[in-house]
Amino acid sequence: MSRQRPGPGPGARQAPVRLGAGSGFAGDRVDPAVDLAERGELDYLVFECLGERTVAAGHARRLRDAAAGYDPMLEERLRAVLPACRAHGTTVVTNAGAANPEAAGELARQVAADLGLAGLRVAVVTGDDVLAQVRAADPLVWETGQPVSAGDPPVSASAYLGADAIVAALDQGADLVITGRVADPSLYVGPLRHEFGWAADDYDLLGRATLTGHLLECAGQLTGGYFADPVTKPVPRLAWLGFPFADVTADGDATFGKLAGSGGRLDVRTCGEQLLYEVDDPSAYLTPDVVADFSGVTFSQLGADQVRAAGATGRSRPRELKVTLGYQGGWVGEGQISYAGPRCLPRARLAADVVTERLAALHGIGPGQVDVELIGAGAAFRGLAAAGDPREVRLRVAARVATEERAQAVGREVEALYTNGPAGGGGARGAVAAQLAVRSCLLPRELVTARVVMREAACG
C-alpha cells in the first residue's frame, strides 16, 4: 500500500502529513525505526543523528580518512528501513551526513542499488562546512570572548543550517535527503514547508512546525525514554519503547502518537518533560528557521497514547547562524577500581591519594588536571550531597593531557593499585581516548550558502 504523493507540486497538499522519528541521537536503536517504516504509514521518516561533539568527531575522522566523517551507523539504518520506505512511499530525511554528506550520499546510492532500489533519488545538502568563512570573518568565540584567530586554530567549523535546503531538495523530488549540520527541528520543518507550501517567513507556522520537530527530535524521549521511574513514572514495556510520530495539518496543528503494540507511553506528562528538554528560555527557542515561543504551549490527551499540542508561535528568524567550532582537545586517560564493604570509602580515598600523588611526581600530571570521582558516594551529584556510608565505591580517576602516552599513565597507575594499593581493590579498568573540544561562534547568514546535489541510485 502506497500513500498518496502530493498532487501537481509542492504546496498542493491539504491532507495531514505524518512524520516519524527514526532516531534521537547517533547511537540510537534501529528496530523502533524499522517498526515505524513497516507499520507507521509514514510520509517521512527522520533520523536525527548529530550532537555538537558528533559533528566535530566526524571532522576529526575525515581528517584521517577523506572517505569517512559520516555517521558510522548510516549504512545499517538505511539497509534496515529503505525497502519498507520505498514500498510505502516514505521519504527519508537525515543529518547523518555529519562531516561528509557527499560520501554519505555515495554510500546511500550504493546501498539502494544493492537493495534493488534503482532510481531512488538521493539529495545531498552541503554548505554547513564554514571553516573558510570563519577564518575570513574571524568572529568572537563565545567561550573566550576573543576572535577565532586569537586561539588555537579550529579543525572544523559547522554552521547550523535550517530547513531551506531540505525544502529545495524535496521540491526536486528527493526520496532521501542527507545533510550535515542541520538544526535538529529543521529536519522536521523542511518536509512540512515542502508539503504545505508554507512561506519561509510565516513565522507562526514555523513556530508550530518547530514545536513538532522539537518534540520528535529525541525520538524515544517523547514516549517514556529518559522519563521512566518504576515508582513515580512507570512506563509499560520499556524494553520495547516505540518511537513517536506526528500527524500535522496544513495549519500546523500536530497530534502525536505511537504504534499500537509498541512499548512506552505518550501522554501530557511525557510531552511536558520533552517540551522543556534543553530549553533554557521557553519564550525564545532559537533555530535557523524561526525564534519559536513555546511559553503558551498546552497539551491535551485525545486518547490512549495520543496527544495534541497547541499554542506555539514564532518570530523572525535570527540574522546570524550558530557555528560549532571543533578543536583538538588532547587526550583523556582514565582508570577505575572498586572497593566494597567495611571502610570502602576511606580505602577508595586512600587509593585516590596514591594515584594523584604518583601522577604528579612521576608523570607531570598535576592535581589540577586530575578529576577524582567516588562513584556510589556522591560522584554524580558532584559532591553536592553527602557521601553517606556506601556498601561499595568505585574510584574513577581521569585526566586531560597533551599526549596519548601520558594519558595511558592514568589507567596504569590505577591498575597498579591491584598489588600496590589499599586492600580489596577489584575490577580495575583503564581507558584512553582522543578528545575534541567544542566551542561556538556566530556567522552572518549571508556568508553561508547551502547547496543541494541530486543523484539517482543505479541498477544493482
Next chain:
Amino acid sequence: MRVDDLADARAGDKGGTLILAVLPRDARHWPHLREHLTAELVGRHFGPAVAGPVTRHEVPGLPALVFRLPGVLGGGVTGSTALDGHGKTLSYHLLTLELPGDAVSGTAPGREPEPA
C-alpha cells in the same frame, strides 16, 4: 517535604549550563511549587557549582518551571572529564531539595497520580 513528593524533573545541558525542568505531578501542587521553588532556593541547592545568576521561567500552560544554572557542568560534555558530563543525573539532585511551607494535602512520596 521534598520536591520529589510533588514533582518530576528533567535535566538538559547547554555547554556548561544545566537546565532543569520541574513539572508538578498534579496541577493542584503548582501554586505551592510556584511560590516556594524559587531561583534563589535552587541556586543554593546547587551551591558553589553555580557560576552566575540562576534564572527561572514559568510555563503555566503545562504547568512547569524551568531553571537555568550556569557553570554547574564545568566545561560541559566536551570540556569536562566528569563521568556524567551532561549532568543528566542532576535532575534527581533537585528532587532531594527540601521545600519550605506546610505540607501539601493529597501528596504521598513517589506516588503515581490517578490518570486524568
